Amino acid sequence: MILNHGMLSEKAKQQHVKAEDIQVKRGIILDREGRQLALNLDLESLYCEPEILHLDNKSVKKLASAMGEKPEVILTKIPAEGKFAWVERKLEPRIAERIRGQNIKGLGFMNEAKRVYPKGKLASHILGFVGLDNQALEGLELQYDRYLSTRGGKVFFERDASGRTLSSGVDKEVRGNNIVLTIDEGLQGIVEKEIEKAIAKWKAVAASAIMMDPFTGEILALANWPSYDPNNPRKASNFEKRNRAITDCYEPGSTFKIVVGIGALEENIVRPDTLFDVSKGGIEVGTKTIHDVHRYGTLTFKEVIQKSSNVGSIMIGMRLGKERIYKYAKLLGIGEKTGIDLPGEVSGWIHPPERWSGTSLGAIPIGQEVAVTPLQILRAYSAIANGGFLIKPHIVSEVTSPEGQLIYSFADNELKHIIPAKTAEIFKEILKSVVEGGTGENASIEGDEVAGKTGTAQRIDPKTKRYSKEKYISSFVGFVPADKPMFSLIVVIYEPKGQIYGGVVAAPVFRDIVNQALSYLNIPRKNIPYETTLLVAR
Amino acid sequence: MIGIGRKKNMMSFLFKPLCIALLLFGQFSLIWLKSNVVTLEYKLSALEKKKAECIKERRMMLAEKAGLQSFVGLETENNGFVLPDRVRVIHVKRQKGSLPYKVSLTKKLLSETELQR
Numbered sequence: 001m002i003l004n005h006g007m008l009s010e011k012a013k014q015q016h017v018k019a020e021d022i023q024v025k026r027g028i029i030l031d032r033e034g035r036q037l038a039l040n041l042d043l044e045s046l047y048c049e050p051e052i053l054h055l056d057n058k059s060v061k062k063l064a065s066a067m068g069e070k071p072e073v074i075l076t077k078i079p080a081e082g083k084f085a086w087v088e089r090k091l092e093p094r095i096a097e098r099i100r101g102q103n104i105k106g107l108g109f110m111n112e113a114k115r116v117y118p119k120g121k122l123a124s125h126i127l128g129f130v131g132l133d134n135q136a137l138e139g140l141e142l143q144y145d146r147y148l149s150t151r152g153g154k155v156f157f158e159r160d161a162s163g164r165t166l167s168s169g170v171d172k173e174v175r176g177n178n179i180v181l182t183i184d185e186g187l188q189g190i191v192e193k194e195i196e197k198a199i200a201k202w203k204a205v206a207a208s209a210i211m212m213d214p215f216t217g218e219i220l221a222l223a224n225w226p227s228y229d230p231n232n233p234r235k236a237s238n239f240e241k242r243n244r245a246i247t248d249c250y251e252p253g254s255t256f257k258i259v260v261g262i263g264a265l266e267e268n269i270v271r272p273d274t275l276f277d278v279s280k281g282g283i284e285v286g287t288k289t290i291h292d293v294h295r296y297g298t299l300t301f302k303e304v305i306q307k308s309s310n311v312g313s314i315m316i317g318m319r320l321g322k323e324r325i326y327k328y329a330k331l332l333g334i335g336e337k338t339g340i341d342l343p344g345e346v347s348g349w350i351h352p353p354e355r356w357s358g359t360s361l362g363a364i365p366i367g368q369e370v371a372v373t374p375l376q377i378l379r380a381y382s383a384i385a386n387g388g389f390l391i392k393p394h395i396v397s398e399v400t401s402p403e404g405q406l407i408y409s410f411a412d413n414e415l416k417h418i419i420p421a422k423t424a425e426i427f428k429e430i431l432k433s434v435v436e437g438g439t440g441e442n443a444s445i446e447g448d449e450v451a452g453k454t455g456t457a458q459r460i461d462p463k464t465k466r467y468s469k470e471k472y473i474s475s476f477v478g479f480v481p482a483d484k485p486m487f488s489l490i491v492v493i494y495e496p497k498g499q500i501y502g503g504v505v506a507a508p509v510f511r512d513i514v515n516q517a518l519s520y521l522n523i524p525r526k527n528i529p530y531e532t533t534l535l536v537a538r
Numbered sequence: 539m540i541g542i543g544r545k546k547n548m549m550s551f552l553f554k555p556l557c558i559a560l561l562l563f564g565q566f567s568l569i570w571l572k573s574n575v576v577t578l579e580y581k582l583s584a585l586e587k588k589k590a591e592c593i594k595e596r597r598m599m600l601a602e603k604a605g606l607q608s609f610v611g612l613e614t615e616n617n618g619f620v621l622p623d624r625v626r627v628i629h630v631k632r633q634k635g636s637l638p639y640k641v642s643l644t645k646k647l648l649s650e651t652e653l654q655r
Contacts, residue, residue, distance in 0.1 A: 036604040042594040093598070111590075118604035158579075167582030172590070189609040190621075446625050519621040524629040 018165070019154045020172065025113050026134060026141075027148040027176035029127060031185045032218075032397060038127055038141070041116050044096040044109040046087040050079050053106025066098035067091075089132055090114040115141075117230045123188050125243040126181070126222055126342070126395060129230040137233070138241065140179065140395065143343050147177045147399045147407070175402040182218035182397045187211055190516045191221040195491065198509045199225050202496035208245040208374045209513065214382035214479055214488040217391035219340070246338075246345040249371035250473050250492070253457030254308045254439075254502070256334075256367030258380055260317045261305055261430070263328035265423050269319050270301040272426060278304070278311040285362025290314060305430050306438035308454060310366045317365030322353040325364060331418045332380040333390055334372055340393045348372045367457060368467075377477055378490040381453070384427050385479040385488050388419040432482050442507035443476055445515055447525025452478020452510065454502035459495065471495045474505035480514050486523055489513060 029038035055063070055078065057071075064071040067088060077087050090112055091099070099107065115130045128139015136145035157168035195207040211221040224244050228236030242248065264270040277298050282291040292311050296303075304312030317325055329335065335350040348371040350364070363369040375393060383390050392414065399408040431451035434440040439454040455475035461468040474496055479488035491506045491513070499505050 035607070036600070039597070039601055039604065041597050041601055042590075116601050118601045119608045119610065120605075122608065122610055157583075164580060165583045166576065166579035167586055169582075172586075186609045193610070515624065516621050519624050519627075524627075525624055 016158050016160065017156055018159050019156050022152045022155050022171075023111065023113055023173045024134070024150060024152040025173055025175045026115060026130070027178040027399075027402070029140065029148075029179045029181065031181050031183050031188075033184065034180070035185050037119055037123060037181070037183075037185070038115065038117050040113045042111055043090040043093070043114045045089045045112045046091055046096070046099060047108050047110060048078055048085050048087050049106050049108070050082045050085060053078065053104070055104070055106075059102070059104055062102055063099065063104065066102065067095060119185065120231070121227045121229050122185065122192065123183060123222075124227050124230045125224050125241075125245070126183060127230055128343075129233040139230075139243070139342065140181075143341055144179055144396065144399070147179065150174055150176045177407055178400050178402065180397045180400065181395055182213075182220065183222070183395065184220050186520050187517055188221040188223065190520065191513055192223040192225075192227070194509050194513045194516075195223055195225050195493075197512075198491075198493055198496075198505070202493060202498060202505055204493045204496045204505075206244060206494040208248075208492045208494075209490065209509070210245050210374055210378050211487050211489045211513070211517070212378055212382060212393055214385035214391070214485050215389075217382075217393045218397070219393055219395045220487055222395070243342065243344060244494075245374050246340060246342060247373075249346060249348045249373055250459075250494075251368050251370060251457045252372045252377055253367040253455040253473065253475070254310075254313075255377050255381075255453050255455035255475055255477050256370060256372070257305055257308065257313050257365070258384070258427070258453065259329045259332060259334065260313055260320055260325060260365045261301075261427055262332065262384075262419055262423065263320050263324050264301070264316045265426055266328070266419060267320065267324060270316060272300065272302040272430065274301045275299070276301065276304055276309075276312045276315050278309050278315070281311065283311045283314050283362065285314060286358035288359045288362055290362050290366065302430050302433060305453070306433045308434075308439045313365045314362050317361055320365075322356050322361060322364075326350065326353050329364075329370070331390075332383065333376055334370065334380070336376075338373075338375050338379055338393050340375060341396055345375075346373060348376055367455065374475075374490050374492045377455075377475075378488055381431075381477045381479065381490075382488045383418060384424050384431065384451070385485040386424075387421040388417055388424040390416040390418045428482060431478065435478070439501070439503040440476060440478070440507050442503055443478060443510045443514075445480070445511055445518075448480055448518070449482040449526070450478055450480045450511075450514065451482040452476055452507075454507060456500055456502045472500040474500060474502040476502050476506035476510045478510060480518070481523075481526060486521065487517065489517075 025040045028036055031037055060071045060074055064074045067074065077085070079085050087107070096109060100109065113134060115134055117124070117127060126139055128141040129137055130141050131137050136142040136149070141148065152174060155168055155170045155172055158166045160166070191209045191211055195209050198204065199207055207225040209221070209223050210219065212219050222245050224242065226240040228240040233241070275298050278292060279295070279297045281295040282289045290310050292309050294307070296307060296309055299307065299309055299312050301316070303309070304316065329350050335348050337345050337347045350370045351360070356364070360369055379390065379393060394410050397410055398406060401407055428451050431453060432449055434453055435444045435450045440452050443450050443452050453476070455473070455477070457473045458467040459471040459473060460466070461471065473492060473494055475490065475492040477488070477490040479485040489510060491509045493505050493509070496505045
């Protein structure tokens with residue numbers, strides 16, 4: 001018979017049973033080859049118990065020196081009263097060791113998980129970042145948070161009078177699911193390096209580039225400049241953190257000519273050899289006159305696209321009519337989100353025909369009065385590469401449990417057959433001619449054929465609300481090898497200085513990326529010489 | 539008859555001490571087992587701490603390894619890792635069957651007429 005059994009056993013329990021939070025480790029993010037892009041480290045966070053802590057000047061200086069901060073800063077972190085306060089979260093191990101070595105009473109350490117991106121800035125706009133408490137804030141970390149994170153809880157274990165703990169048999173850690181991306185670290189590195197070079201060369205304001213498999217929609221690389229280090233997101237500005245490949249619209253300029261081109265072919269308004277008299281060098285539409293960059297005589301439909309004649313494109317647009325231009329624009333995905341699994345994608349816009357003005361027919365066929373994202377344009381051109389299918393771009397390939405079990409896999413792309421293969425084939429030949437003898441010559445590579453289109457578009461000056469004469473967007477979009485595409489690629493350079501044309505600014509970047517990417521992927525050249533064979537010893 | 543009676547007396551005489559001994563033995567066994575269990579729990583707890591330390595170190599090294607293997611870090615001319623110029627790469631078609639154990643450059647076979655000349 002024990003008196004006050006209930007109360008005493010409860011008191012005993014309070015003394016020798018301790019509760020601890022189960023650590024939640026976010027799942028690892030891997031590239032398509034299994035290379036780690038985001039993982040977790042176990043670090044120690046420093047806390048203080050102000051009621052017990054008594055720091056003299058000497059201790060404060062020692063502590064400040066160990067933490068690499070000024071004594072005044074340390075003092076602001078330690079409140080005068082209270083039972084618990086963080087001093088510094090997630091310290092580097094060597095700093096934690098230095099502080100521990102000082103044996104200051106009232107200071108303690110707690111284990112916490114820190115999210116780390118070991119590749120630095122690589123793929124920062126794709127991966128996103130987390131906050132101090134590992135809460136998802138951007139990018140894939142946010143989009144797939146329900147997979148990457150999991151519920152924690154508490155684990156109860158016993159401890160003796162001297163504070164030693166007994167095993168509870170319960171894992172004090174739970175891990176979220178892992179994510180495998182479609183991104184290739186090597187291709188991502190190549191793309192990021194080349195757009196950074198272009199920025200330096202043309203002193204541009206920003207740049208974006210996306211590489212995609214045109215048959216499956218797998219994004220192989222997606223890069224923006226400026227970039228930031230997701231290990232220190234607080235140091236980056238909002239401008240640097242923008243994933244402009246999907247969040248920023250721009251007027252596509254001549255890359256939009258795919259719409260009138262495909263529409264005209266499909267509606268049997270033109271054939272590749274249909275002639276257009278563009279000798280006047282300009283065309284009046286309503287109150288505006290639109291000019292060609294160069295004066296041409298008579299061009300075939302193929303040459304209108306090859307030489308990117310604005311006059312010819314507007315003529316084709318006039319024959320097509322605004323309803324059909326709008327129809328083919330929507331068919332090619334203009335003005336609609338692609339559905340990529342990243343947060344913040346915008347749809348862009350194209351006004352319905354009833355809202356077109358008297359001059360719209362002179363603007364929209366040449367890619368003005370339309371807003372698109374680089375990904376939308378890439379997807380439209382990928383439809384030419386893959387024989388007429390509109391695919392859904394995606395970044396995540398599969399989600400696996402910490403034990404390796406498959407939880408989610410990107411289902412086979414729901415292919416939308418938007419144009420017949422024959423039309424796609426005809427337009428592909430035209431795009432090849434753009435690179436072979438047209439405005440995109442600087443995108444050509446040795447050993448393989450490139451199909452693509454240049455784009456040069458004026459930006460709206462926010463002050464005057466009119467098209468700027470100095471600020472342009474240069475772009476090039478294409479796919480290679482033209483007949484059996486390994487990937488499609490778009491390069492967009494915002495506000496280059498000195499030169500403005502897509503064929504001069506963006507096309508060489510495209511070429512350099514493609515050369516390195518094909519080499520990295522070990523794709524043989526089409527024109528491999530077989531006259532000599534090198535036999536090597538085993 | 540007397541023998542059976544004696545036996546019965548012996549049994550009842552031994553029965554109680556046996557039970558007490560068994561009880562005591564049982565108690566001590568229980569205490570000993572409990573003590574062992576608690577000792578094991580202490581050891582397990584220590585091992586768990588050690589395991590946590592090892593996992594922590596392993597994660598550090600994995601992160602370091604991932605950073606060192608970064609393609610961007612490797613791919614510099616200073617490190618000697620440069621993507622080859624595709625123009626200079628010759629691809630050899632894999633032939634079925636065993637390859638000859640020699641290194642040679644074989645020219646395209648001359649036609650008989652060229653040989654006759």
